[in-house]
Amino acid sequence: MTTSDPMIEFRDVHKYYGDYHALRGITATIRPGEFFSLLGPSGCGKTTLLRTIAGFEDISSGAVLVDGRDMAGVPANKRPTNMVFQSYAIFPHLSVEENVGFGLRRDPRSKEEKARAVGEALEMVGLKGYGKRAAHALSGGQRQRVALARALILKPKVLLLDEPLSALDKKMREQMQVELIRLQRQVGITFILVTHDQEEALVMSDRIAVMFEGEIAQLADPETLYRRPNSRKVADFIGTMNFLPAKVLEEGAGAVEIEAAGFGRIHVEASQVMGGATAEGATVGFRPETLTILYDSSAATDRESMATIEEVVYFGDMTYYDVRIDGTETPVRISMRNVFGRPVLDRGARARVGWSPGALVLFR
């Protein structure tokens, strides 16, 4: 066994609920020690897939392997995985320490050693001294920490997290994101997170599987997903992406020559050419921060166009401009950092917009 053996392996997993085809041939591997996210809109099958690992859902065909072992017929209580539930499922009739120690009943260690383990688990999640409290008296964030301690104390091979942050307010959520990352590094356990929040997935994950309608649309690290989404659908789901119509002029070796509205002729590297176009035909896509408004003082770049500013949204550190590049019909969004001394432009103003060809992605 080397460390490159997958911790989780899905082999052509299908799941039907009656006629409904919830998982449509999932094949993927998750590496040991990885922070992996299943990302997708509600109803895409991400939670179902997570539950097939935990043993709460049977699969209709295919195989789910955990640490090289086929999980078929292995009940949930015999699997080397533990779960943090969306509702946290903190037992209301037990105290915090009883909740955390719940899974230790058959642990051969002495009572004192178990109590110490519970104390350490609580300390790890920042709840030192909360052991005697009643579970129902805890806040949402505290419940989540108890759920984490309760799962991690059993030293699972894989920790499954089902939308654990969705019930928290924004500030708490951001704080818990950082803590979860820290915790994962500390314990070194494989974490699998289910989320519909693309930002959360980008912030926390080593790799992300984007799911739509029971299929994995793209499985990649956050930067690849953001920079080079393999379809318009993935591009739309992750962050903001602008799209403008394009026409392929010439197919070269390693690059494609296109004519894009507002940009003119562009040379697109093969690594930036994706499938997954919609019925509208080929489009170029680009992130708001990859276009720049060029102030008169700045030097001319290799590429630039003239544009009209149609909307200005001021965010303090950033300003979002919706601009219409000359020769195009739909406005595109550009984000600019508000550096000291750089004025915020007005609605209706004319501006030079610069870009670099490497930032464009072609969907065809």
Add this chain to the structure above:
Amino acid sequence: MASNGGTGGGGRSEAASGLLLVSPPLVYAVLLLAAPLFMVLVYSLSLPDGGFGLGNYAEVWSDRINRLLMMRSLTVSMSVTLATVLLAYPVAYFVSFHVRPEKKSLWLFLITIPFWTSYLIRVFLWKVILGYNGVINSGLISLGIIDEPLQVINYNVPALVMTLAHAYAPFAILPIFVALEKIDRSFLEAGRDLGESQFMTFLRVTLPLSMPGVIAAVLIVFIPTVGDYVTPDLIGGGKLPMIANRIEGTMLKQNNRELGSAIAVSAMMIVALVSIVFLFLNRRFLRGTK
């Protein structure tokens, strides 16, 4: 200030309309429940010499028959409670966990069907089944298994318990069902996820979380059966009186209101005491489940 006065006035009128809404049942409760209870209490403390004291209670509990009947009442009602709750729990569990959601109300409806028949008639039917010339005896005789009708299945405490348990089953099923329905299913998954078998998850999660329903079922069955009066009369054929029959006899046949009231109040106190002890034990049990 004006707005303060306004809300204050609103509060008063709200309280007034609230009082108006509760007044019919309140009047009913005061006139038909509180007042008679108070009367009974006063009777029980009235001594033959015109004074007040605990003399009646002393007289009641020095009588061996009263002690015996109270014990029989408690034995019967505890047996009924035990049998009913033990039988009702699996039914409630089945309906809550194994019946599809859209079929649940149908099941509850079916469970309440016995209520369509009057209690008196149901008791008579048990008499027909268990009696000397009843269904069981005549069936066994015609099958040649026995020659003489069995005496052990009628006019005795087990027959009483069987009849009462049948009558109170729906009362026990419903609160347990409601308690089970309220349990978030993710608690059960969490139990499994943390390494417990289905059975251990039941013991450590489902059962403690459904205890409020079990307590309600126990109290709903235990309290009325202690004071049951019709069933011992009909099933026992007058040979198996319980404490309520004794109260009736003392009050009406012997026309001794003071003594009858003392028995009634004592019986109430005992029921209250047993219920409190049960609640206390249950709390200890819940705390002990780890």
